[in-house]
Amino acid sequence: MAHIVEVSDAVDPRVDDFRDLSRADRRPDRPGGRGLVIAEGVVVVERLLASPYPVRALFGVRRRVDELLAATMDLDVPAYVTDADVMARVVGFHLNRGVLAVADRAPVIAPAELIGRSRRLAVLEGIGDHENLGALFRNAAALGVDGVLLGAGCSDPLYRRSVRVSMGHVLRVPFAHLDSWPEDLKLLRDNGFRVAALTPRADARALRDAALDRGSVAVLLGSEGPGLTDEAIAAADLAVRIPMVGGVDSLNVATAGAITFHAMSGA
Template sequence: MAHVVEICDADDPRVDDFRDLSRADRRPDRPGGRGLVIAEGVVVVERLLASPYPVRALFGVRRRIDELAAATAALDVPAYVADADVMARVVGFHLNRGVLAVADRAPAVEPADLVDRSRRLAVLEGVGDHENLGALFRNAAALGVDGVLLGAGCSDPLYRRSVRVSMGHVLRVPFAHLASWPNDLKLLRDRGFRVAALTPRADAKPLRDAALDQGPVAVLLGSEGPGLTEQAIAAADLAVRIPMADGVDSLNVATAGAIAFHAMSGT
């Protein structure tokens, strides 16, 4: 089981994986950094422990580490315990959730492998906001989407804020990166998928008429500002819109995604 180690000195090198998370140039989950996956809070840490990501260590106040005793019973990793003040000095801010865990990244999933084992997919272009990305993964998990394909301009789903906003579901919904955008959408068509581009433009087919619950379907979602590029829409099989009241021209991408994912489920 995880072995508890008391940390009394904020400069203790054993907790360096958790150090200075508030500084943009030191966060280990940033691209170009050490590439660690960081989970915050008991629920998200539990989901990290149940995921394929190899856990390195936990760090928290005694009460939160004790709450995770059952989840860590099979782990041979350190569980560092400190008081709230020492933990805040290490992390760089006061952590209300009281516990963190860090893990190495799992091997990358090949897009073809993900497509081959899926029937409902989300495909993202230019989703750069970490909170929106995390919310999209949470919605995908809740509404039965089998996986997420990341096209050009997307942020890292394993960035700490994305993991937190997703409530750890980014750790259970498989994702893969498309290297050639939007040319790699051909991969979906070659495997029998219908590709639907979600856009508010008036000539798009209303969502209720798009039959997204029929057969293998991938829904394209674009960036928070301009939405999908014309190239992405042109590469899709059809353009689909969510009808809205007069005076409202768009929805937050995570909200639009949830509506589309529900339509895909057929429930």
Template structure:
């Protein structure tokens, strides 16, 4: 069972992992920081507790810690209980969700291992917006994607905002980085994957005609603005577009991803 510890002093060093999250230079989940995984809210904290990430501690108001009682039975870590005012002083802002948890990172997944055990994958290039990244992971979890491969220019999926927007699903969808880009696409092809680059180009194949539901398939998705680079599209086996009406020429990358993921699973 988690060790319940009362905290009444905002300067208590035991809650330093949760301190000053509103200041970019102090956030432990920022690049160059301590690299901790931070979960916010009861639902996301529960998913962190059920994930492979080693939980260091929880910090929250009594009501939220009590809501997590069943999930804390097997946890050997402190759960710091405080009031909303002290919590706001520590965190740096008022947290409506009332509870946080921090964890160390799990060991990185080997790309070859993830590819070897998957049937369908999402491959991202230049997805730098943390909210879009989190939404992509939530869509991947909901629509049966086995994992996510990160190409050049992607943000950290374990950034606090990405974890929150994904509703914690980034903690359960396996992901890893491809060390070379776009040459890393060949690793997929060497393992029997057909790689489809999602692009609005008029000469690309309409989604319904692409047959993404057959065999092992990886869908390439590009950045929110320019989309996939010419090099990434050239490395793919085929270019696929989502037909659109009117003057709309593109979709938000998370929305486009959801449509493609649904197609990969026979939707």
């Protein structure tokens, strides 16, 4: 079980993993930083504790840390306990959720490994908004998508805001990076996947007619503004659209993803 360590001084070096999270150039979860995974709040911390990410420490007010102790039964890590004022001085802002946890990253999964053990996949291109990325992972977890492949231009799904918005589900939905885009989409086809590109183009097939619940299917979702590139759409087996009423040309990418993931499930 995690062992309680009282912290009364905001400059205590033992909580440096949690320090100055509001400063973009020092946040440890940013690319170029220490590469830590940061979970906020009891629910998300519980999911981090149950994930393959090696937990380093917890930090929070006593009440919130106490709620999590049972979930740390198999861990030998420190749980730093302090008051809300000291925690705010360490973190750089007042944290309403009252508890944080940090972990090292798990080993990277190879795309071929993820594809080989999956039947339904989401493939993302240019998803740069961390909140949209987190919401997509939450939707994928809720609607039975087996994993996520990250193509060109995607943000880091383990960025603190993405982890928070996903409610920790980014920690349980496996993901892999496609280094050659869109050439690596061939890996999907080689493994028997049908690749569907989601686009509002009028000549695309309506979602209800695309039979995405049959066989192994990967759905491509594009950036929040321009959507998928022409190259990505051309590399897919078919283009699919979500029919909408006149005057509305698109949906938020996480919303469009949820609708499409539901169609893939066949429910």
